[in-house]
Amino acid sequence: MFWQLAISGMALGCVYALIALGFVLIFKATEVINFAQGEFMMLGAFVAFSLLNYGHLPFWMSVVLTLLIMAGFGAVLDRVVMRHLVGEPVFAMVMFTIGLSIFLRSVAGMIWSTDTYTLALPFGNDIVRIGSVALSRGDLLVVGATTLLVALLFLFFRFTDLGIAMQATSQNQFATYLMGINVERVFSITWALSALVAAVAGILLAPILFLHKDMGFIGLKAFPAAVLGGFGSVPGAIVGGLIIGVSENLAGGFLPLWVKDIFAYIVLIAVLIIRPEGIFGIEEKKKV
């Protein structure tokens, strides 16, 4: 049973990882803390749903179009709004993005009403067996898609000019300016990329969790994941997300069911007490 729970927890863990990843990308580049990341995911899922069911577009076209739309949304959001938040104190940023999440959630409610929808992926629901563990095709798809996406991102950051520029921006904005890189454009691209990753997470999550305007709340679990992995660390976000997903599932299996809901937060508080830097993070101190 242990392995069953552990492996099937990976799927949800991948979703957490993707949300945390999007969140950390923005944080590293712009030092903006985006509490609305879950809502980006929700919007991505709904856009895909609308294209599929109302636009009657074929599946893959809907997905690609959704990714483009969400990337555009992220970029526009940055240019119009987020840009003005750079340099503001942490508290202001946190509350602003919380306000954004509230706003997006209620607008989604106005557009798509408060009903629950299903988004069907065109891969059957058959069960695949590996040893004594049973996995649905959907779970495998999630893990596969996440692995692919992470690999692509790794290559992107390592080998493309833009990727390296983004890394530079996240380490030292001022120096990057001096290198002649248009930092503001990098910001927009970071937001676009982050929204795109969130949209992928939304599409992958929809079959597991169903579409509802409140599905973004799951995005709040990205925080324990990011903190566990080490705030500001991209591999940390992924590792953190996976650990949270797996351990949450295990907790649900071996402990009373209600613990599962808050398990991520218990882990969070434990990490903050024992080792606030997380797994991959570095401790920062103010120099006097």
Place this chain on the structure above:
Amino acid sequence: MRFKLKKTYMEDIKLFPYKTDMVWYGLLLMLLVFFPLVAGHYWTYNLTLAGIYCIVALGLNILTGYTGQISLGHAAFFAVGAYSVGYLTTILGWSYWIALPLAGFSAAASGLVVAVPALRLSGLYLAIATMGFGFIMEQVIVQWKSVTGGANGLLINRPSVGSWSLSSDSEYYYLVVLMVAVFVLLTKNLTRSPTGRAFVAVRDSEVAAQTMGIPLARVKVQAFAVSAFYTGIAGGLFAPLINFIGPDNFSIVESINFIVMIIVGGLGSIHGSIFGAVFITLLSEFIRVSKDLIPAFLREQVGFQTAVYGLVLMLFILFEPTGIYGRWLKLKYLVQVFPLYRKDTFRRVRRFQRSERTR
């Protein structure tokens, strides 16, 4: 320009440095006293609710506005206060007047529980940790059925003083207004005391505060305990007001609501707490009143009010981070120095340092 020649230190410290202020506050007090006699039940109820939130806002502002410790889980303390009163009066049958102070103290105790691990955290980490604490407390409420009634909730009756019942809306209103006045006074005293100044010191520079001999741990714990106490008492007043409490009343939405109140009202000020609490509580009314300006199809949508709420929060942070009180002060200044007002007097200077994160 108001000018007062002060000849003693006490004139600087006392509650009303300007005599005219006493007149204005006296008028306000009279308005508040006569309010339920002219307004209906609906408005009296709403203003009572606003008053309870004023106490929460005062408490939260002490922690977040003055001491700079972000708390995204304050609904947990609110819940502790409400359920303490609920458990002690409804289940154990104790008198409300014993239950209420106990509600405050048990909330303060839970404040201590949060404060100790929070000592090492700051900024974003503290925000996330308190948010997690809020979620955990929500589950505790649902699971601890013997005390809280679980998901089914708890029924609470309005109290009485001897043979005088406070069950009508207007009678309860007076109790709450009295409590708000008491807590405003306590907060004002705190701000002009060494501990109040120490709170601000801890917010502005922990290193310097320590160098001044201010024990960081003790001061932060005090801030948490005081803030939780206020919120607990407010929770204890909240329960009989709405007569029935359930876990839904104390979710993260409520915690966020509290923060929105102090941001919109004005961080780190007593006026701000009051303005913010009243404004947010009556926001739905404001929307209703201005409905003619909003096209019908928008107004009728479910979730429109919440959208406005989110928008209000975002706009305040972008354009008026000092809140309503900040704007009020700027307007007062404008009036006082007219026509010598300079447009850029209050221009914000952006700082692009990383030091905020490494504080």
Place this chain on the structure above:
Amino acid sequence: MALLEVRGLYKQFGGLKALAGVEFDVEEGQAHAVIGPNGAGKSTLFNCINGICRADRGSIRFKGKDIAGLAPHKIPKIGIARTFQNVELFRNATVLNNILLGRYMHKRTSLLSESLFLPSVKKQELEARRKVEEVMDFLDLQAYRDRMVAELPFGIQKSVELARALALEPELLLLDEPSSGLNPEETQDLCFWIEDIKEELGITILLVEHDMRVVTDVAERATALDFGAVIADGTTEEVQRNPEVIRAFLGEED
């Protein structure tokens, strides 16, 4: 017994040796300067005395008692105050409140009595205010009493920082580059104030300083640091004429 005795102080940050066996004495009633090129370990030395960072080895004795391990907020209680090179004021408070915070340590009232503003609190507030006004008179800060610290010019901010330290009523005052950022007039005022603090208030002064005129003007004794080690220690003239010191500051002659 000297007021402050530093013995064998070592502090390493990763591979960097900030302090490598620092030893010197500060005599009571004197002004003692610590000089040295940038990176010599002067601020680290202060941070260790202050309690902000903890030395790896060595002892710091103040009035005979070892203070090397004390928590930073206990240091002012035993009589040591400190100013910072880049002012660490409480930016969102008034000058008055900043200096009043120097009196927190002396308070005897509890949180509860303060909330109720009992007569004991009132008496303490008035007493604290009196003391703070004395300090403000001393440093000519009365005009800035109710101004927010964030809007003041840098030179005034430095005075407020100094006033805040004086409000603690210390026996030893650590000044971290007090003249940095000040124009010649302000620097002159600073020298007068340091003299006054020494003579009228009887406070011992240990200062880190780059400006040699200030050092010559106010300090009787000096210690020179280079790469975390003491290269000269004695009266100010001796140290300034020391060839090692000149080499450290100005480099070798080819």
